[in-house]
Structures are given as structure tokens and as C-alpha cells.
Amino acid sequence: MMKNKVDVAIIGGGIIGLYTAYELHKRGVDNIAIYEKNYLGSGSTFRCGTGIRQQFGDEANIRMMKRAVEKWTGLGEEINFPKFKMAQTGYLFLLYDEDEMSRFKKNVELQNSLGVPSRIISPEEAQEIVPTLDTSEVIGASWNPTDGKANPFLAVHGLARYLRENGVEINEYTEVRDVIVKGGAVDGIKTSRGEVKAEIVLNAANAWAKIINEKLGVNFPIEPYKHQGIVSEPFKKGEIKPMVISFRHGGAYLTQKANGGIIGGIALKYGPTWDLTPTYDFLREVAKNFTRIIPALKYITIIRQWAGYYAETPDHNAVIGKVKEIDGYYISAGFSGHGFMLAPAAAEGMADLITKGSTSLPLDFYDPYRFERGELREQAVQMG
Amino acid sequence: MRIEEHPVIDFTRRRGKKVTIYFEGKPIEAYEGEPIAEALHAAGIRVMNYAPKTGRARGLFCAIGKCSSCLMKVNGIPNVRTCITLVEDGMKVERQRGLEPLPRDYRPPKWKEAKRVEADIIIIGGGPAGLMAGAKAAEHGAKVALMDENPILGGQLVKQTHKFFGKREQFAGVRGIKIAEILEKDAREKGVDIYLETSAIGIFQDGDRKLVAAVRKNKELIEFVGKAVIVATGAMEKMIPFENNDLPGVYGAGAIQTLMNTYGIKPGKRVLIVGAGNVGVILAYQLIQAGVDVIAVVEAMPKVGAYFVHAAKIRRLGVPIYTRHTILRAEGKEKVERAVIAEIDDRWQPIPGTEKTYDVDIIALAVGLRPSIELLHQAGAQIVYVRELSGYVVRHDDRLETTVRGIFVAGDSSGIEEATTAMLEGKLAGLAAALFVGAADLRAIDEMKKVRQDIEEFRSGPFGERIRIGEEKVMIR
Ligand SMILES: Cc1cc2nc3c(=O)[nH]c(=O)nc-3n(C[C@H](O)[C@H](O)[C@H](O)COP(=O)(O)OP(=O)(O)OC[C@H]3O[C@@H](n4cnc5c(N)ncnc54)[C@H](O)[C@@H]3O)c2cc1C
Ligand SMILES: Cc1cc2nc3c(=O)[nH]c(=O)nc-3n(C[C@H](O)[C@H](O)[C@H](O)COP(=O)(O)OP(=O)(O)OC[C@H]3O[C@@H](n4cnc5c(N)ncnc54)[C@H](O)[C@@H]3O)c2cc1C
Ligand code: FES
Numbered sequence: 001m002m003k004n005k006v007d008v009a010i011i012g013g014g015i016i017g018l019y020t021a022y023e024l025h026k027r028g029v030d031n032i033a034i035y036e037k038n039y040l041g042s043g044s045t046f047r048c049g050t051g052i053r054q055q056f057g058d059e060a061n062i063r064m065m066k067r068a069v070e071k072w073t074g075l076g077e078e079i080n081f082p083k084f085k086m087a088q089t090g091y092l093f094l095l096y097d098e099d100e101m102s103r104f105k106k107n108v109e110l111q112n113s114l115g116v117p118s119r120i121i122s123p124e125e126a127q128e129i130v131p132t133l134d135t136s137e138v139i140g141a142s143w144n145p146t147d148g149k150a151n152p153f154l155a156v157h158g159l160a161r162y163l164r165e166n167g168v169e170i171n172e173y174t175e176v177r178d179v180i181v182k183g184g185a186v187d188g189i190k191t192s193r194g195e196v197k198a199e200i201v202l203n204a205a206n207a208w209a210k211i212i213n214e215k216l217g218v219n220f221p222i223e224p225y226k227h228q229g230i231v232s233e234p235f236k237k238g239e240i241k242p243m244v245i246s247f248r249h250g251g252a253y254l255t256q257k258a259n260g261g262i263i264g265g266i267a268l269k270y271g272p273t274w275d276l277t278p279t280y281d282f283l284r285e286v287a288k289n290f291t292r293i294i295p296a297l298k299y300i301t302i303i304r305q306w307a308g309y310y311a312e313t314p315d316h317n318a319v320i321g322k323v324k325e326i327d328g329y330y331i332s333a334g335f336s337g338h339g340f341m342l343a344p345a346a347a348e349g350m351a352d353l354i355t356k357g358s359t360s361l362p363l364d365f366y367d368p369y370r371f372e373r374g375e376l377r378e379q380a381v382q383m384g
Numbered sequence: 385m386r387i388e389e390h391p392v393i394d395f396t397r398r399r400g401k402k403v404t405i406y407f408e409g410k411p412i413e414a415y416e417g418e419p420i421a422e423a424l425h426a427a428g429i430r431v432m433n434y435a436p437k438t439g440r441a442r443g444l445f446c447a448i449g450k451c452s453s454c455l456m457k458v459n460g461i462p463n464v465r466t467c468i469t470l471v472e473d474g475m476k477v478e479r480q481r482g483l484e485p486l487p488r489d490y491r492p493p494k495w496k497e498a499k500r501v502e503a504d505i506i507i508i509g510g511g512p513a514g515l516m517a518g519a520k521a522a523e524h525g526a527k528v529a530l531m532d533e534n535p536i537l538g539g540q541l542v543k544q545t546h547k548f549f550g551k552r553e554q555f556a557g558v559r560g561i562k563i564a565e566i567l568e569k570d571a572r573e574k575g576v577d578i579y580l581e582t583s584a585i586g587i588f589q590d591g592d593r594k595l596v597a598a599v600r601k602n603k604e605l606i607e608f609v610g611k612a613v614i615v616a617t618g619a620m621e622k623m624i625p626f627e628n629n630d631l632p633g634v635y636g637a638g639a640i641q642t643l644m645n646t647y648g649i650k651p652g653k654r655v656l657i658v659g660a661g662n663v664g665v666i667l668a669y670q671l672i673q674a675g676v677d678v679i680a681v682v683e684a685m686p687k688v689g690a691y692f693v694h695a696a697k698i699r700r701l702g703v704p705i706y707t708r709h710t711i712l713r714a715e716g717k718e719k720v721e722r723a724v725i726a727e728i729d730d731r732w733q734p735i736p737g738t739e740k741t742y743d744v745d746i747i748a749l750a751v752g753l754r755p756s757i758e759l760l761h762q763a764g765a766q767i768v769y770v771r772e773l774s775g776y777v778v779r780h781d782d783r784l785e786t787t788v789r790g791i792f793v794a795g796d797s798s799g800i801e802e803a804t805t806a807m808l809e810g811k812l813a814g815l816a817a818a819l820f821v822g823a824a825d826l827r828a829i830d831e832m833k834k835v836r837q838d839i840e841e842f843r844s845g846p847f848g849e850r851i852r853i854g855e856e857k858v859m860i861r
Contacts, residue, residue, distance in 0.1 A: 131488070132486045132488065132490075134490050134492055136490075233463055234436065234483050235462065235483050235484055235485065235486055236482075236483045236484060236485040236486070237483065239485060239486050260436075260483050277589060277764065278588070279588060279589075280586065280588035280590065280595050280597055280607075283586065283588075283597065284498070284597075284605075288495050291492060291493050291495075292492050294486070295489055295490055295491055295492045295493065296486040296487050296488065296489045296490075297486070298489075298493045299460075299461045299462060299486070299487055299489070300462075300463075300486070301463065305586075
């Protein structure tokens with residue numbers, strides 16, 4: 001039987017919902033429940049490109065990601081699931097013109113000032129890192145060895161197992177249809193399996209966050225966009241260790257997974273839309289652009305293609321905070337293509353906010369009300 | 385080992401020009417028109433690669449491009465399906481040992497826009513179902529393009545040297561290989577545009593049309609665009625679990641037929657067959673025709689599944705059929721050298737003390753087929769598991785249209801049956817698609833009625849009962 005009263009009800013069983021539950025549990029909140037309309041990870045999390053990077057262009061995202069990487073690298077041990085490991089194989093942004101170069105030089109300075117060990121390297125150094133790169137037109141690269149990737153399936157599985165063992169209730173195939181509000185404060189939720197009393201509700205429904213918000217008369221601009229990914233057949237491990245990124249080539253990102261296949265995509269997007277049919281244009285453009293970055297990929301076969309949502313906001317930064325209109329209602333959604341990597345820091349910030357009312361992390365940057373005040377952030381690079 | 389004399393087929397006349405390929409540097413004689421794996425097999429080479437995870441030797445299994453067991457490095461390109469890639473003079477072929485590194489090739493490919501083939505109807509698969517669908521649709525005025533990933537048209541038919549059963553108008557008494565020739569000729573005469581060695585890799589929506597992305601000869605991308613798609617991709621062989629079932633020499637029945645009946649290559653010297661349905665028993669007969677010893681046929685069921693005449697024929701030739709027996713394990717170093725079988729009890733457990741060991745170099749699995757539905761699944765068609773149709777199949781209506789508008793299915797890919805029903809379903813799908821694209825007129829509707837009657841009649845006997853139950857489960861009304 002599903003509990004009919006909890007302290008915190010979390011809508012959404014993606015990486016954000018799960019990690020936030022974990023951080024709340026660490027802070028001693030013990031009556032937590034997660035409601036997931038499908039199965040855990042089925043939203044964007046299992047469809048993501050697995051990338052984790054600290055190479056952002058603004059202070060808040062860099063600080064958040066620095067914290068997130070510290071947490072990602074320790075997670076496996078903490079939850080007694082050593083199989084989960086963040087692979088710190090680096091992020092390599094390939095640069096093809098002076099414009100890109102000056103932008104990335106500035107970013108690297110900022111990153112260095114905040115303790116991220118990124119640096120600009122030569123085309124030759126880039127080729128040492130990825131020997132099959134075609135560097136004939138590359139003028140340099142922005143390289144950070146402490147970035148990397150992690151397996152979202154293992155992250156979700158490990159966290160869910162830990163949470164269940166520690167008394168957190170995880171309800172799959174349970175849709176939250178409404179949030180019950182009484183006298184301006186949250187009183188509970190209506191689910192497809194009955195009502196549950198709760199004084200605190202967190203909307204971690206990412207691409208679907210708007211649907212619940214609208215019922216409550218609150219509105220933050222989060223829209224679903226269709227993005228796609230591919231994986232290839234495996235080849236010898238270690239050939240493409242870092243995440244390789246090229247804006248010149250359709251905003252391509254690609255890296256080798258643990259089994260030796262590549263995972264990646266390009267920036268081509270459709271929307272706003274709820275349609276998730278994979279498109280031929282994407283497949284063709286991936287083939288075209290990937291083989292220009294690493295020509296030898298022309299010998300490799302793509303074996304899968306899929307689509308998922310980026311929950312996009314106008315400045316491509318998430319919406320994290322307390323919803324002022326309704327007491328006890330919080331939101332952590334709209335991650336715009338980098339919610340997997342941010343999850344540990346976003347979760348820490350949100351758990352602080354719920355339990356203490358404040359956090360030392362720069363959550364203000366993701367203030368839900370910045371849009372209505374017209375204070376958009378500089379657009380963050382969306383891709384993994 | 386090549387077959388020089390055969391009662392039904394004259395291979396010496398069929399073979400193309402002699403060429404030389406190089407296997408790990410060693411010259412091997414081959415003939416134009418035959419795939420790499422088949423040529424290597426003829427030269428006694430059975431191990432194609434060593435599996436990435438276990439390091440175990442792997443050889444052919446399906447021989448029609450569906451299982452990836454035969455991957456090798458060809459001219460430096462890893463993971464080539466050698467069973468459907470034709471030899472070329474001077475080709476360099478190497479075994480893969482685990483995962484291959486990326487070739488050190490720094491030449492970005494010249495990106496050519498893909499060749500675009502436009503038609504009303506795109507057909508994937510050139511077996512009896514696909515060929516018949518193409519001919520019918522073309523006859524009713526539709527422009528049809530058809531692709532098949534194998535180098536020869538006819539699907540499973542090209543390996544059937546025996547004469548078919550059934551009704552006169554469905555080619556009873558004609559050998560399968562002959563039926564394939566008749567169907568191909570008919571489709572070509574009616575103007576079906578045919579692409580061989582062309583694998584469909586995905587079905588996509590392209591505005592209000594469908595786009596089938598395909599790759600010819602592992603290198604050329606072709607975009608087939610049409611208003612309707614008929615998927616007639618046939619089936620692939622099932623595998624059963626037993627110790628060492630991955631040893632080179634454990635082959636699907638169809639692979640053995642491909643070797644000996646299509647390319648005139650002796651699969652081995654001594655064969656044990658697992659499964660006494662029609663396929664297993666016909667295979668036994670065909671092996672004997674090709675001069676190969678069949679040691680025994682084992683069958684787990686208490687009764688032989690094959691038609692009585694087929695079973696009687698091989699018994700007369702001295703091949704024992706052991707019912708209530710199963711294979712326990714294959715033995716040998718990097719290739720099959722022995723097979724161990726045993727009797728099973730009512731709970732399907734091997735009975736200790738009943739083991740028998742045979743010296744064989746081939747174990748043929750004739751344990752059934754399952755529909756090839758991968759492309760239909762990818763295209764978003766609704767899939768259900770139906771035991772009576774041998775696995776996962778797509779839901780369809782009585783015009784064989786799936787739950788994706790404009791995508792039709794026919795033949796074994798809609799549920800395992802026979803060539804006769806594959807042809808009839810092909811007709812039906814061809815007519816329905818021709819109507820769908822607006823090419824055919826009302827006469828096609830009358831013809832569809834007639835074809836449906838033929839199908840019903842064919843399935844009406846006791847042998848058709850299973851299929852009738854299965855069809856009930858997939859039918860959308
Ligand atoms: C192709 C692609 C590549 C990407 N690459 C990267 C990358 O490399 N790095 C990176 O950091 N990020 C990447 N992302 C983004 C990343 O996947 C997301 O930002 C992240 O998974 C968001 O996690 P989440 O928990 O907020 O959302 P989700 O995983 O979508 O979880 C939300 C969950 O809420 C559930 N839900 C919705 N409504 C309800 C309801 N009413 N009741 C109950 N449950 C509900 C949904 O079913 C869903 O499971 C990528 C995304 C895509 C599509
Ligand atoms: C040993 C044996 C004996 C048989 N005896 C009889 C008999 O006596 N009477 C009888 O009626 N039936 C018999 N059959 C069954 C009959 O051969 C099959 O049912 C029939 O061939 C099915 O036709 P199909 O067109 O659906 O598929 P297939 O004949 O399997 O043809 C499918 C075609 O699709 C192609 N293809 C698949 N995927 C792709 C792709 N992605 N891209 C491009 N092309 C693709 C394949 O290359 C193949 O050529 C026998 C079968 C066997 C194995
Ligand atoms: S794919 Fe070649 S043997 Fe199966």
C-alpha cells in the first residue's frame with residue numbers, strides 16, 4: 001500500500017527527483033516519497049548523453065558543476081554501489097577560429113579563477129588525447145581533464161536501491177494529477193493511485209513541469225524540445241576517451257562509452273513539441289559531422305538512435321527555487337540539456353533550501369522569477 | 385570443399401569468374417558472385433572472429449546477414465558481415481580478435497548527397513512475399529522500388545531444391561529455386577525497380593511520405609521515398625541453449641542450405657540435425673543429395689513434426705530419427721568435433737546414462753524461425769508476442785496494414801508460415817498498398833477478396849489451426 005501521508009512528496013523519478021530525495025534523506029528527512037508516472041529514468045535521464053563538464057562560461061554554473069563533480073566522484077562509495085563511477089576522461093572543445101578561441105580563453109580564465117584546471121591546448125596536444133582526430137583545421141582546443149561522464153542507468157539504479165533500503169517510498173507508474181492547495185499552502189497531491197497528504201511538494205518533472213504548474217496558476221517558461229542521440233557498435237576501448245565537442249560541426253558532441261561504442265549527438269532540435277519520433281535528418285547530419293571530426297568513424301556503424309526532451313528555458317538555465325505563490329511548493333526543473341551533470345549540486349541546493357531555507361550554493365542564478373523580471377542569464381551552452 | 389556433382393543443380397555452370405582473395409595474407413581461390421564467408425568455408429576456414437568479451441571462436445550461423453556471427457575485417461574495415469558481402473579480386477580479409485581499433489585514416493569522406501529513389505511503394509525484402517507484392521502492385525499501376533540485402537532475390541526459396549506442396553496455382557510440384565526464378569522474372573517484367581545488396585536501416589517519416597534509409601554494398605547511402613512501405617523481411621533462425629552452442633560448426637539449417645544449395649559448397653562431412661520438423665527433415669534429404677553423411681536427427685517432442693512423406697524418405701535412406709532426445713553439448717577445439725545427445729524424461733530433463741556421442745563436424749539447428757520485425761519496431765508499429773506465430777509480431781488489419789499508417793507487412797515477418805502464404809500475403813499487401821497510394825482501381829478490391837479466400841482455404845486444415853489462433857491475436861478490426 002502506498003502511504004497516504006508523507007513529509008515531502010517529489011514529483012518525477014528522474015535523476016533530479018532521486019538525487020534530491022537522497023540529499024533530503026541525508027539531512028534527516030525520513031518520510032519522503034517519489035512519484036513517477038512511468039518508470040524511473042524514463043523521462044530525459046535515460047536518454048541523455050552522459051556528459052559531465054565544468055567548462056561553463058559563467059561563475060554560477062562553474063561553481064555548481066565543480067561541486068557536482070566532487071559529489072559525482074564520491075557517490076558510488078557513499079551509496080555502497082562501487083559499480084557506479086564517474087569517468088574523469090575530460091572534455092575537449094575543438095576550436096576552429098579566432099572568435100571561438102578568444103571566447104574560450106576568457107572562459108578558461110574564469111574557470112581557473114574558480115579552481116577548475118582547464119587550459120587551452122595546441123592541435124598536436126589535442127591529437128595526443130584523441131589520436132584519430134582530424135586536426136587539419138583545428139587551431140586549438142579547450143581541455144579540462146577533470147570533466148567526464150557517468151552512466152545514467154547505474155546512477156538511477158544505485159540511488160533507487162539505496163533510497164528503498166533506507167525507507168524512501170518510490171512509486172513507479174504513479175502519475176501526480178494535481179497538487180492540493182489549502183489556504184495558500186500545499187496540503188497534498190492527487191495521484192492516479194489516490195490522494196496523499198504532504199506539506200512539501202517538489203516539482204521535479206522537468207519537461208512536464210509546466211503541466212502541473214499551470215493547474216496551480218503559476219507559470220515558468222519551460223518548454224519541451226526534441227533532441228536526439230545515437231550509439232554506435234563498439235570498437236577498441238580508449239580510442240575516444242574524452243567528450244569531444246565541435247560547434248563548427250553542427251554542435252556535435254561524442255565520446256566512447258564503457259563498452260567501446262560511441263554515444264553522442266548534434267544540436268539539431270525540434271519544438272516545442274511532445275513528439276519523440278527519431279528523424280532521418282538527425283541521423284544523416286550526425287554521420288556527416290562526426291566523420292568530419294574523426295574521419296575513421298566512417299567505418300563504424302550506428303546501431304541505435306532515439307529522441308528525448310530538453311526542458312528548455314529562454315536562457316537555457318534551470319528553474320530552481322521556492323514558488324512564492326504557494327507555501328511548501330518547490331521547483332527544480334527546466335534543465336535544458338545539462339540536468340544530468342548538475343543533479344548532485346541542484347539536489348544539494350534544493351535540500352538545503354527545503355530544510356534550512358537557504359544554501360551556500362549559487363541557487364539565485366536559477367531564480368524562477370528572473371524571467372518575469374526580465375533578468376535573463378547569458379545563454380548557457382546547452383549540449384552535454 | 386565444393387560440390388561438383390548434384391542431382392538438381394549444376395554448380396560448375398553457375399559459378400562466376402575465378403578470383404583470389406587474401407585471408408590473413410594467404411591466397412584463397414573464390415568465385416565472383418559468392419560471399420566472403422562462403423568462399424572461406426569452401427577453403428576450410430571456419431573461425432571468422434574471436435568474441436570481444438569471451439575470446440571464444442565464432443563462425444557462421446545464419447548466412448543471411450541477420451546474426452552478426454561472421455564479422456571480419458575486410459580491406460581494413462572492421463565488422464563486415466562477410467556472409468552477405470561478395471568477394472572481389474584482391475580483397476584482404478582478416479579475423480577480428482576482440483574489439484578492433486579505429487583505422488588510422490585521416491581523410492574525411494567526401495560527402496555526396498545520397499541517391500534518392502522515388503516510387504509509390506517501397507518494398508523491403510525480395511523473398512516470395514516481397515516479390516509477389518511488388519509484381520501485384522506494379523500490375524495495378526503503382527511505381528514500385530524493392531530492395532534486398534542479399535546478392536540474390538528469392539529469400540529462403542533460393543535454397544529449396546525440393547518440390548513444393550499445395551495447390552497448382554501456388555506452384556505445387558515446382559522446386560523452390562525455380563519458383564524464385566519465376567517470381568523474379570515476373571516482378572522485373574512488370575517494371576519493379578530492384579536493388580540488391582541493399583540493406584534497409586531505418587524507416588522514417590518524410591513529410592507525408594515515408595523515407596527508407598538504405599545502404600548498398602556497405603558504402604552507398606540510398607534514400608527510398610514513397611507513399612507506402614511493405615516490410616517483407618522474412619525470418620531468422622532460433623538458437624537453443626546447450627554447452628558450446630557457439631562453436632564454429634553449429635549452424636542454422638538455413639545457413640547450411642545457403643552454403644550447399646545456393647553456392648555449391650559442402651558444409652562438412654558428418655552432420656547431426658537438431659529438430660525433426662519439415663525444415664530439419666528436408667535438410668537431411670538435401671544433405672544426402674549433396675553427398676554429406678547425416679548421422680541422426682534428434683527431436684525433443686514425442687512425435688516427428690514433419691510431413692509423413694518427408695520423414696519416410698530419410699528413414700528409407702537409413703537416417704535414424706530419435707524423438708524425446710535433445711542435444712546436451714558440442715565438443716571440440718575451435719570447431720565442432722563431436723556432439724553428445726541424450727534421452728529426456730516427461731519433465732524435459734536428460735535421463736542419466738542415455739548419453740550418446742557422435743563424431744560430427746556440423747550440428748544443424750532446425751529449431752524454428754522467428755519473424756524479423758526490427759524495422760517495424762523501429763518505425764513505431766505496435767508489437768505483440770504471439771506464440772502461435774513464433775515470437776514478436778506486429779499488429780495489422782485484414783489489409784496487412786500495421787498500426788503505422790502506410791506501413792504494410794507480409795510473409796514470414798508477419799508470423800512464421802510457409803512460402804505459399806508468404807506469396808498470398810504478398811499479393812494482398814501489394815494490392816492494399818496499390819489502393820492506398822491511389823494507383824489501383826476498384827478491381828483490386830475484388831482481387832483482394834479472392835486472395836483472402838485463398839489464404840483462408842490454405843489455413844483451414846488441421847495444420848493451419850495454430851496460425852488461425854495466432855492471426856486472431858494480431859488482427860485489428
Ligand atoms: C539527447 C539528450 C542528450 C542529453 N545529454 C546530456 C548530457 O550529456 N549531460 C547532461 O547533463 N544532460 C544531458 N541531457 C539532459 C538530461 O537528460 C536532463 O537534463 C536530465 O535528465 C533531467 O533530469 P530530470 O530528473 O530533471 O528529468 P527527467 O529524467 O525527465 O525526469 C522527470 C520525470 O518526471 C516524470 N513525470 C512527469 N510528469 C509527472 C507526473 N505528473 N507525475 C509523475 N511523474 C511525472 C517523468 O516521467 C520523468 O521520468 C540530455 C538530454 C537529451 C534528450
Ligand atoms: C528448409 C526449409 C524448407 C521449406 N519448405 C517449404 C515448403 O515446402 N513449402 C512452403 O510453402 N514453404 C517452405 N519453406 C518456408 C518458406 O521458404 C518461407 O516461409 C518463405 O520463404 C517466407 O517468405 P518471405 O518472403 O516472407 O521471407 P524470406 O524468404 O525470408 O525473404 C526475406 C528477404 O528479405 C530480405 N531482407 C531482410 N531484412 C532486410 C533488410 N533490412 N534490408 C533489405 N532486405 C532485407 C532478406 O535478404 C530476404 O531475401 C521452407 C523453409 C525452409 C527454411
Ligand atoms: S550475419 Fe553472417 S552469419 Fe549471421
